[in-house]
Amino acid sequence: MRTLSDNPIFLPLGEAALLVQFGESVDRAISERVVALDAVVNDADIAGLVETAPSFRSLMVQFDPLMTHSDAVRDQIAQLIANVNSATLSNRSFVLPACYEPEFGPDQVDVAEQTGLSVDEVIAIHSEQTFHVYMIGFLPGHPYLGNLPDSLNLPRRANPRVTVPKGSVATAVGLSVIYPVESPGGWNLLARTPVPLFSTNGAEPALLAPGDKVKFQPVPRTEFEKIAAAVGAGEWIAEREALQ
Amino acid sequence: MNAIRIIESGVSTTLQDAGRWGFQRFGVPVSGALDKDSLAIANHLVGNTSDRGALEMRFLGPRFSVEAKSVEIAICGAAIAGQITRDSESIPLVSNRSYWLHKGDKVSIGALRESTTAYLAVGGGFEQSSIMGSQSTDLKSGFGGWDGKAVEVCSVLSLSNPQHRSEAQSGLEVRYEPSSTGSVRVVLGPQDDYFADRSLETFLNSSWTVSQFADRMGMRLDGPVLEHRKGFNITSDGIVSGAIQVPGTGQPIVLLSDRQTSGGYPKIATVLSCDLGKLGRLGPGAEIQFQAVSAVEGAMATRAHREWLAGIVASIGPVKSDGSVDLDQLYAGNLISGPLSLDDEFSVP
Numbered sequence: 267m268r269t270l271s272d273n274p275i276f277l278p279l280g281e282a283a284l285l286v287q288f289g290e291s292v293d294r295a296i297s298e299r300v301v302a303l304d305a306v307v308n309d310a311d312i313a314g315l316v317e318t319a320p321s322f323r324s325l326m327v328q329f330d331p332l333m334t335h336s337d338a339v340r341d342q343i344a345q346l347i348a349n350v351n352s353a354t355l356s357n358r359s360f361v362l363p364a365c366y367e368p369e370f371g372p373d374q375v376d377v378a379e380q381t382g383l384s385v386d387e388v389i390a391i392h393s394e395q396t397f398h399v400y401m402i403g404f405l406p407g408h409p410y411l412g413n414l415p416d417s418l419n420l421p422r423r424a425n426p427r428v429t430v431p432k433g434s435v436a437t438a439v440g441l442s443v444i445y446p447v448e449s450p451g452g453w454n455l456l457a458r459t460p461v462p463l464f465s466t467n468g469a470e471p472a473l474l475a476p477g478d479k480v481k482f483q484p485v486p487r488t489e490f491e492k493i494a495a496a497v498g499a500g501e502w503i504a505e506r507e508a509l510q
Numbered sequence: 511m512n513a514i515r516i517i518e519s520g521v522s523t524t525l526q527d528a529g530r531w532g533f534q535r536f537g538v539p540v541s542g543a544l545d546k547d548s549l550a551i552a553n554h555l556v557g558n559t560s561d562r563g564a565l566e567m568r569f570l571g572p573r574f575s576v577e578a579k580s581v582e583i584a585i586c587g588a589a590i591a592g593q594i595t596r597d598s599e600s601i602p603l604v605s606n607r608s609y610w611l612h613k614g615d616k617v618s619i620g621a622l623r624e625s626t627t628a629y630l631a632v633g634g635g636f637e638q639s640s641i642m643g644s645q646s647t648d649l650k651s652g653f654g655g656w657d658g659k660a661v662e663v664c665s666v667l668s669l670s671n672p673q674h675r676s677e678a679q680s681g682l683e684v685r686y687e688p689s690s691t692g693s694v695r696v697v698l699g700p701q702d703d704y705f706a707d708r709s710l711e712t713f714l715n716s717s718w719t720v721s722q723f724a725d726r727m728g729m730r731l732d733g734p735v736l737e738h739r740k741g742f743n744i745t746s747d748g749i750v751s752g753a754i755q756v757p758g759t760g761q762p763i764v765l766l767s768d769r770q771t772s773g774g775y776p777k778i779a780t781v782l783s784c785d786l787g788k789l790g791r792l793g794p795g796a797e798i799q800f801q802a803v804s805a806v807e808g809a810m811a812t813r814a815h816r817e818w819l820a821g822i823v824a825s826i827g828p829v830k831s832d833g834s835v836d837l838d839q840l841y842a843g844n845l846i847s848g849p850l851s852l853d854d855e856f857s858v859p
Contacts, residue, residue: 277700278697278699279699279700279749279777280753280780280781280808281697281783281805281809282750304535317533319748322747324747325748326534326747326748331783331812335806336806337805401746401772402535403746403770404770406537406539407536407537408537447652464537466641466653475535
């Protein structure tokens, strides 16, 4: 990875926040720098820091304007960046069970037709990919995972669905997502996971965090139901393991 | 039962405090009061800290009955002509002072005037657990407040055990007249470079009208079309309340408390946090002009605003029989000890 100090730009976000931006695009190397800076900023003792939120290409830093101001925060972060050559990245990896039965992946056939692949190939390509968590957003606990192999890349659907079921695993615009709750959505639905991605209990309400790695493990319907029942009974714990 | 019971719900009455901070990294909206100034004053009038959860009312307040033995309430943010019905007697109910209510009292708040938003605080606050550190209702995510919903007819809202406090009623000696018109200060960016120079001028020199599309998530403004220079899709990035995004229609949307945590449209500017309360008070048809300031000027403005608010809170004192504040009691009494600062207890923007 490149070092943090490769020319981030500081953009104002009102008087109580700023963005530290590393690039314009969805890019793994840019994301890794955002995630690394997030860790460094939260480890440092920045007076008046309220919270940070990483997204694809920048870190949002929010502060209390009664205790500090944007020039001071910018200088402190620039100093941190200058003194850090590399930072620890998340080494968390998750294997998420996902059921690719047609009922749970109603867009498999569309995706296969539009990409010139078979449905089995679509499922294989999606489930063999190790995804990087770029950010959590749109809905609480909703991860943006990348990158989707080019062979599966399609735009969003022309007609978004009014309701996408909870746990749906979907693809579009070079990325994959998981809907943590029932929601409207325009992405191509390929599978469904029984794993809960968000809970209002606990200090870390989202299962995933930017920088994590995620792989989908195809499971049959029976296994999906079994896990869903265990989740319902509060007896299921996400499997975290070292990939590779 | 230590509670109030809702008889009529109002338009959208939700429990809101200063917001759910610290969880934007998990995609959790901050939520919280649209007008935190009025929330703070309502709370202080009943002896609470600034950011205690209170009922946020929009356009029309609720009617409720008191089932608790007694409770102190105060309404702040809008002008009202409400009433308390006690036995067969009717007592006028106005903003910016507290009232002690007793079991069996019925309270009607009615239409909100001069603002679309007001707060009803109760002494000791509402007995409702915090979700991720906040009582605020997130209507879209469906958590916080009472089951993530606005209050409904027959909702029973439990009260915390009220703190020991004499049944004196409090009012404001300094008039609280929050502005709900005129200029809103912004810091340009983060994506002002996505707009042609003439569109930046148009943005700052035009009068904008709050459209019908206005709720706790944001308000779309009607006015001249702003032209993008580099398209209107950007890679999503972090946003804050007050961020002004401009989608392909060229009509700006000011994002408010229930906004998402990221956005994929260029943001031309961001409203100062101290001017967000003003936006929360505006409704469809209201006019807004934007005035650009630097981020450092903005921080100074926020500091001045907080001092102004602390001055109003410091003027809270006992109400005399004619409805004014008893200054002799205020200065002699023990309600205020030394200069009052809001900073300690209201430390998030």
